[in-house]
Amino acid sequence: MKFNIDDLPVVFPYDRIYPEQWEYMCDLKRTLDASGHCVLEMPSGTGKTVSLLSLIVSYQQFYPTKRKLIYCSRTVPEIEKALAELKRLMAYRIEHAETEEEKENERNFTGLGLTSRKNLCLHPEVSKEKKGRVVDARCRDLTSAAACEKGRANPGSVPLCDWHEGLNELEPGTQLGRGIWTLSDVEQHGREKGLCPYFAIRRMMPFVNVVIYSFHYLLDPKVAEQVSKELSKDSIVVFDEAHNIDNVCIESLSIDLTRPMLDSAARSVSRLGEKIEEIKVTDASKLQDEYAKLVEGLQEADAARDEDAFMSNPVLPDDLLKEAIPGNIRKAEHFVAFLKRFVEYLKTRMRVLHVVAETPLSFLQHLKDITFIERRPLKFCAERLQSLVRTLSLTQLDEYYALQKVASFATLVATYEKVGFLLILEPFETESSTVPNPIFHFTCLDPSLAIKPVFERFSSVVITSGTISPLDMYPKMLQFTPVVQETYAMTLSRNSFLPLIITRGSDQVAISSRFEVRNDPAVVRNFGSILIEYSKIVPDGIVAFFPSYLYMESIVAAWNDMGILNEVWKHKLIFVETPDANETSIALENYRRACDNGRGAILLSVARGKVSEGIDFDHNYGRAVIMFGVPYQYTESRILKARLEYLRDAYRIRESEFLGFDAMRNAAQCVGRVLRGKTDWGLMVFADKRFARSDKRAKLPRWINQYITDTAANLSTDMALVLSKLFMRTISQSSTENQTGISLWTLEDVLKAQEKRKASEIDMGMQAERDEEMDEDEYGDGGLPDEILAEMEVDP
Numbered sequence: 001m002k003f004n005i006d007d008l009p010v011v012f013p014y015d016r017i018y019p020e021q022w023e024y025m026c027d028l029k030r031t032l033d034a035s036g037h038c039v040l041e042m043p044s045g046t047g048k049t050v051s052l053l054s055l056i057v058s059y060q061q062f063y064p065t066k067r068k069l070i071y072c073s074r075t076v077p078e079i080e081k082a083l084a085e086l087k088r089l090m091a092y093r094i095e096h097a098e099t100e101e102e103k104e105n106e107r108n109f110t111g112l113g114l115t116s117r118k119n120l121c122l123h124p125e126v127s128k129e130k131k132g133r134v135v136d137a138r139c140r141d142l143t144s145a146a147a148c149e150k151g152r153a154n155p156g157s158v159p160l161c162d163w164h165e166g167l168n169e170l171e172p173g174t175q176l177g178r179g180i181w182t183l184s185d186v187e188q189h190g191r192e193k194g195l196c197p198y199f200a201i202r203r204m205m206p207f208v209n210v211v212i213y214s215f216h217y218l219l220d221p222k223v224a225e226q227v228s229k230e231l232s233k234d235s236i237v238v239f240d241e242a243h244n245i246d247n248v249c250i251e252s253l254s255i256d257l258t259r260p261m262l263d264s265a266a267r268s269v270s271r272l273g274e275k276i277e278e279i280k281v282t283d284a285s286k287l288q289d290e291y292a293k294l295v296e297g298l299q300e301a302d303a304a305r306d307e308d309a310f311m312s313n314p315v316l317p318d319d320l321l322k323e324a325i326p327g328n329i330r331k332a333e334h335f336v337a338f339l340k341r342f343v344e345y346l347k348t349r350m351r352v353l354h355v356v357a358e359t360p361l362s363f364l365q366h367l368k369d370i371t372f373i374e375r376r377p378l379k380f381c382a383e384r385l386q387s388l389v390r391t392l393s394l395t396q397l398d399e400y401y402a403l404q405k406v407a408s409f410a411t412l413v414a415t416y417e418k419v420g421f422l423l424i425l426e427p428f429e430t431e432s433s434t435v436p437n438p439i440f441h442f443t444c445l446d447p448s449l450a451i452k453p454v455f456e457r458f459s460s461v462v463i464t465s466g467t468i469s470p471l472d473m474y475p476k477m478l479q480f481t482p483v484v485q486e487t488y489a490m491t492l493s494r495n496s497f498l499p500l501i502i503t504r505g506s507d508q509v510a511i512s513s514r515f516e517v518r519n520d521p522a523v524v525r526n527f528g529s530i531l532i533e534y535s536k537i538v539p540d541g542i543v544a545f546f547p548s549y550l551y552m553e554s555i556v557a558a559w560n561d562m563g564i565l566n567e568v569w570k571h572k573l574i575f576v577e578t579p580d581a582n583e584t585s586i587a588l589e590n591y592r593r594a595c596d597n598g599r600g601a602i603l604l605s606v607a608r609g610k611v612s613e614g615i616d617f618d619h620n621y622g623r624a625v626i627m628f629g630v631p632y633q634y635t636e637s638r639i640l641k642a643r644l645e646y647l648r649d650a651y652r653i654r655e656s657e658f659l660g661f662d663a664m665r666n667a668a669q670c671v672g673r674v675l676r677g678k679t680d681w682g683l684m685v686f687a688d689k690r691f692a693r694s695d696k697r698a699k700l701p702r703w704i705n706q707y708i709t710d711t712a713a714n715l716s717t718d719m720a721l722v723l724s725k726l727f728m729r730t731i732s733q734s735s736t737e738n739q740t741g742i743s744l745w746t747l748e749d750v751l752k753a754q755e756k757r758k759a760s761e762i763d764m765g766m767q768a769e770r771d772e773e774m775d776e777d778e779y780g781d782g783g784l785p786d787e788i789l790a791e792m793e794v795d796p
């Protein structure tokens with residue numbers, strides 16, 4: 001259907017639209033018009049992606065500025081889904097364009113997605129490697145500027161990648177044709193034409209209208225510098241499924257070093273030393289050239305900072321790159337000696353047997369006192385290493401991985417010396433361990449640091465998700481001011497999901513995962529009986545979530561001893577999520593099989609785990625989700641404690657406020673897994689008395705909270721079962737109600753809504769005018785001049 005939002009003609013690729021989709025698009029348009037940022041919470045399963053794409057593509061096509069869309073999603077399947085949606089939308093737009101010229105304009109619209117080499121590589125041997133970083137390193141050996149130069153000058157002297165070579169014959173911007181390319185389309189095209197899909201996409205990026213990739217390509221400075229540097233400033237940036245964006249930001253600026261990593265880094269440093277000695281004999285001019293260039297500044301030295309960069313700088317801004325490299329690390333052998341000293345220093349620090357927490361400033365001071373290493377050369381460490389790797393034409397770069405980490409660590413610690421970071425050295429893995437296994441955490445405490453460049457560079461950033469309540473938390477944590485901040489209610493002609501809060505068992509004992517009572521046999525038994533009873537009444541799949549692996553293990557062991565698992569097995573099979581990704585995917589596969597063949601199954605999983613984040617349990621794969629306990633984070637973690645302290649001091653976010661928010665966003669994320677569309681249905685059971693508290697409920701997304709009735713907010717197990725049975729009996733009847741006009745709009749309904757909106761805007765405008773007049777009318781005389789008032793004999 002086609003309709004207008006203000007002056008913008010919007011093409012939506014379906015005949016019907018949900019009211020919340022229309023509202024969402026109106027708010028998006030307002031954000032883009034204002035060239036500002038927004039936070040939007042759209043209920044799960046209400047077509048967020050298609051609404052986003054429809055509005056933004058319409059915007060791009062209508063206005064001559066042709067702003068680029070950078071759409072960030074979390075996982076590869078989600079990226080592929082968004083690309084498929086975009087492809088469908090563009091096919092619809094081409095089909096419904098009115099003139100041939102318009103059709104041609106739509107056909108020229110280009111969009112593609114980017115993922116890692118590991119997912120796209122076609123090389124028969126390289127693609128077999130299991131680890132992403134090994135694929136990257138092997139690919140770099142075959143495609144680095146030095147290898148290509150040598151291989152082309154003297155064919156056969158060094159191995160090159162044929163798929164990469166194939167690309168060089170093509171003009172920039174012609175590696176892929178116009179139109180929308182899903183990742184599998186590009187892969188197939190690569191196979192047919194003998195072109196590398198990864199580099200084809202990378203080289204096409206400056207020429208396309210839409211790029212869809214993962215958060216890291218924008219937020220992680222190490223990757224962003226290589227991939228996203230060229231993107232124009234007026235691009236529209238969207239972070240979809242952004243409820244965990246603060247954690248992604250923090251991870252991208254944090255580094256952990258371990259003892260084995262330092263040993264490996266020390267070996268790499270020695271190898272670098274040997275290589276330098278070798279090259280001094282064979283080709284000393286290379287080192288002299290490098291030295292001369294480093295005097296000019298890194299930018300010059302690194303003129304070839306292109307797609308084959310081994311590592312890029314985690315933080316250095318462009319202006320610093322133009323500076324000369326500090327004299328004491330300019331010479332290759334001096335730099336190697338410098339690295340050696342730094343690694344040795346870190347090793348000595350790791351010998352300490354007590355926990356140390358210090359600021360980067362105090363770390364730098366101590367480093368200087370002991371080793372005379374200054375902050376400035378440390379800051380250039382990552383870039384200097386990159387230059388040396390290039391000069392020495394090193395291969396098998398994955399072996400230098402640990403050294404790369406150490407260099408990034410050095411650069412980060414010297415750049416962020418003041419606020420927002422903390423160094424924590426933990427000598428033992430757990431409190432009870434006696435054998436040291438030290439970890440040096442360089443941890444970022446302030447998520448706004450990683451996202452700051454994005455807000456500064458791009459005028460419109462959209463932060464959106466199905467569960468992003470409370471909305472004001474994100475602007476506070478990420479330090480930005482949104483122009484629109486909105487959460488949408490879910491319109492349904494009949495409830496397709498039923499949220500219930502169970503606060504006590506059938507024996508009236510309160511249930512909770514609170515530390516003091518979590519292992520109380522009465523609580524464990526009550527949790528168990530919820531599982532037994534729901535396994536009896538719910539068809540097909542049930543997903544149960546626990547706050548942590550540790551807690552899940554202890555509960556499952558206790559359930560086994562109490563005979564609860566035996567009881568559950570009578571009705572359904574049980575599968576368990578584990579920290580091992582392979583084990584979990586096998587469990588998931590079998591869980592789905594049991595749901596499909598009618599045997600029915602229960603999947604026991606944890607909040608913040610793989611299952612809770614990226615896996616959908618639509619239709620028969622999830623008819624009920626049970627959240628056992630409130631998924632608070634483990635508050636004894638030193639990193640979390642430091643972060644809480646920072647949030648309190650810097651942003652006035654209280655500890656309890658952040659922990660409550662974090663627990664509820666994860667709980668909402670877990671229960672939201674069952675509802676993936678308006679035709680889907682499911683039960684959402686919150687089993688913990690703390691969920692009934694108003695402060696907790698207020699943190700749930702509006703679209704869930706609106707359906708928690710007073711009756712459903714404080715139930716015992718038996719009462720919850722009665723309501724659940726009733727709900728399932730109702731939902732399994734075919735609906736007699738017509739959704740059209742209520743939760744599904746035709747074009748006519750959209751037009752009506754538009755009229756209504758316009759009228760209310762006019763009303764509001766008139767009211768505002770009247771208010772203004774009233775403000776001016778300080779004597780309450782209607783603003784009439786004194787002479788007239790005198791004639792009218794009105795007493796002012």
Ligand code: SF4
Nearest residue numbers: 121122123139161196
């Ligand atoms: S250039 Fe492409 S195909 Fe060749 S090794 Fe690298 S990623 Fe694989």
